[in-house]
Amino acid sequence: MEIPVFTVDSFTNLAFKGNPAAVCPLLHELNDDLYQKIAAEMNLSETAFITRINSSDTFRTGSRFRLRWFTPATEVNLCGHATLASAAVLFRFQVNAMYSVYAYSENINPTLVFETRSGDLTVTQKSDGYVMDFPLNPPAHEDPNDFRDIIKVAVGDHPVQDVLLNSDTKKLMIRLPDSCDRAVLSKLKVDPYALLNSETSGRVKGLIITIKGSPDCQPGYDFYSRYFAPWAGIPEDPVTGSSHTVLGSYWSQKLGKKKMLAYQCSSRGGELELEVRDDGRINIAGEVTSVMQGVIRL
Known part of the structure; x- marks a missing residue:
């Protein structure tokens, strides 16, 4: 064959x-x-x-x-x-x-x-x-104490502004405060084995870490992110469309925007154009x- x-x-x-x-x-x-x-x-x-x-x-x-x-x-x-x-x-x-x-x-x-x-x-x-x-997957706010171990492995001692979970996709999202810039996110050292062992309840199958972007600076990214899924055999995914079904919903509400430009700042890096639609779906280009x-x- x-x-x-x-x-x-x-x-x-x-x-x-x-x-x-x-x-x-x-x-x-x-x-x-x-x-x-x-x-x-x-x-x-x-x-x-x-x-x-x-x-x-x-x-x-x-x-x-x-x-x-x-x-x-x-x-x-x-x-x-x-x-x-x-x-x-x-x-x-x-x-x-x-x-x-x-x-x-x-x-x-x-x-x-x-x-x-x-x-x-x-x-x-x-x-x-x-x-x-694509479908839109809005996340719901969670108590950070319920995910204390995974947060510690993911971001160390950095402060956390928001913790959210989409239960359908089982993607947990951690937002770092605006005082953290893109360099902080890019330099995070996340151990996939420690991440895997920090969350064994089955509630989480993927981890998103995100920060607000700098739309006033060219090319004007509205937000940045990284994505980790050792539970699915992926230590870090370079650029992830499915995570942006969660991110797009969250940042659209926070920024008051339907159209956004996102950048996933893994070592390879990639750019996504997003448009949150009124019918509960999202265009990812x-x-x-x-x-x-x-x-x-x-």
Whole structure:
């Protein structure tokens, strides 16, 4: 068996920046064990598997596909950067029926729909990238004392302004005060093993640390963040679309803005354009760059 695979850096227009995802377009479903083994072999934060829903469709003519995401350790319910990468592969490349030829050939549809664990997700082309239609996941305020251990591991002795949790995504968010600048956030040394051991209740599966941005300074980021998910086998995720379904809701209320520009300041870094909509969803836009294509032989 030969399976095509692409590596795409999401939320960036520069190679080796943003968040890399592996994307495998498939003519038919594989078993879950094989999905997991491939994801472990790729060893990126996510590997995405795209399958056709209608057998009469091709990857060029189809507008609706099934999409699943796997970390090296487990399947996840929502992933932004691998969805962005999957759409880019379909919009930019075509795979023939024998999995042997790659050719530049745009999908003929302006919008693609992915059936996922989080419902239908659409991705639309725009001039300089793609726009994803994602669910919005508002967080609720929590008592910091309930998460004392994880906070200590995450931010040490830095003061904490807000602690919030979205129970659906199990993402805990820690906001540092405005006296902390981007350099403080970027320099945090978070031990993923200590983080994993500090929270074993099952309430938390991902940790967001965020600060208010500097919209008056170019390019005018409204907020910054970092994201850690050792519970899913990801020590630190470079740029995370799913965490911005939580961040976007929080910062939209705090800043009184619907449209925001965000930057995730991991060592790779990446930029996300956000628009919180009145229908309870969020548009997440970004650019991508393709860095590798090949074949997995089994």
